[in-house]
Amino acid sequence: MKVAGFTFIRNAILYDYPVREAILSVLPLCDQFVVVVGKSDDDTLQYIRSIQSPKIKIIESVWDDTMRKGGRVLALETDKAYRAIDEDMDWCFYIQGDEILHEKYLDTVRNAMLNWKDDPKVDGLLFRYRHFYGSYDYVATSSSWYKNEVRVIRKNPAFYSYRDAQGFRKGDDEKLRVKAINAEIYHYGWVKHPVHQQAKQKSFQKLWHDDTEAQSRIVPGDHFDYSGIDKLEKFTGTHPAVMAERIQAANWTFDHDISKNRSGIKERFKSFLLKYLGWDVSYRNYREV
Numbered sequence: 001m002k003v004a005g006f007t008f009i010r011n012a013i014l015y016d017y018p019v020r021e022a023i024l025s026v027l028p029l030c031d032q033f034v035v036v037v038g039k040s041d042d043d044t045l046q047y048i049r050s051i052q053s054p055k056i057k058i059i060e061s062v063w064d065d066t067m068r069k070g071g072r073v074l075a076l077e078t079d080k081a082y083r084a085i086d087e088d089m090d091w092c093f094y095i096q097g098d099e100i101l102h103e104k105y106l107d108t109v110r111n112a113m114l115n116w117k118d119d120p121k122v123d124g125l126l127f128r129y130r131h132f133y134g135s136y137d138y139v140a141t142s143s144s145w146y147k148n149e150v151r152v153i154r155k156n157p158a159f160y161s162y163r164d165a166q167g168f169r170k171g172d173d174e175k176l177r178v179k180a181i182n183a184e185i186y187h188y189g190w191v192k193h194p195v196h197q198q199a200k201q202k203s204f205q206k207l208w209h210d211d212t213e214a215q216s217r218i219v220p221g222d223h224f225d226y227s228g229i230d231k232l233e234k235f236t237g238t239h240p241a242v243m244a245e246r247i248q249a250a251n252w253t254f255d256h257d258i259s260k261n262r263s264g265i266k267e268r269f270k271s272f273l274l275k276y277l278g279w280d281v282s283y284r285n286y287r288e289v
Contacts, residue, residue: 003029007081025101029106068206096189098188125180129148134226186240
């Protein structure tokens with residue numbers, strides 16, 4: 001079995017992305033790892049080059065900022081990485097620059113890839129998600145956060161990144177057929193110093209909207225306000241080992257009173273459907289088989 005990893009990144013240092021940790025977290029599973037590095041306003045390219053592994057293949061890229069509506073440029077960069085993977089790979093592990101695979105799941109993922117490698121009915125593997133928010137001590141729990149996503153797919157010319165690079169489709173907009181596995185992706189996109197988080201938000205609004213609308217969506221200030229969150233839970237588990245240095249270096253504080261968690265009408269209705277009728281009405285960008 002041959003496995004490739006792939007990702008894309010731009011301005012990793014400026015916006016404090018744990019992309020080095022993301023790559024290292026899945027590298028033990030991979031025979032090759034493709035990183036598409038966009039032209040940046042910082043030393044992202046050298047930062048990626050500093051990862052000492054012969055598995056890593058770096059491709060320099062210039063983002064097409066005319067394709068920013070709906071985050072489309074993110075999918076285009078993902079496709080650049082996917083297309084650069086060697087054709088003889090059986091599986092391709094997609095990891096975004098703020099996502100980490102805990103080392104406790106390495107064997108689970110490897111075994112699942114082996115188990116379904118020769119089954120043509122399985123296009124990919126589905127992971128649960130754990131979204132950290134504000135600090136490394138809290139996880140977001142409302143239904144507005146996606147619960148699952150496809151992160152391992154076959155090497156297939158018919159596959160492509162969908163919309164804003166959240167998932168994948170094949171052929172004429174067909175959802176992938178996937179197997180859910182007992183493994184989680186730890187998402188740290190909302191855990192940064194408030195200065196870095198605010199800078200990231202200002203930049204990312206421009207990847208979905210034109211300048212006028214992007215500006216209207218940005219709350220003024222130099223520090224991101226984490227207090228607007230609705231529901232959080234205290235995290236009691238362990239973080240991936242690759243995150244240890246970053247967590248130790250955290251230099252801001254965030255605290256949340258769980259007793260003041262709140263749920264809107266939509267959230268309460270979806271919870272009712274799931275609890276009493278067993279209906280999970282969450283959006284699914286895939287088909288479980």
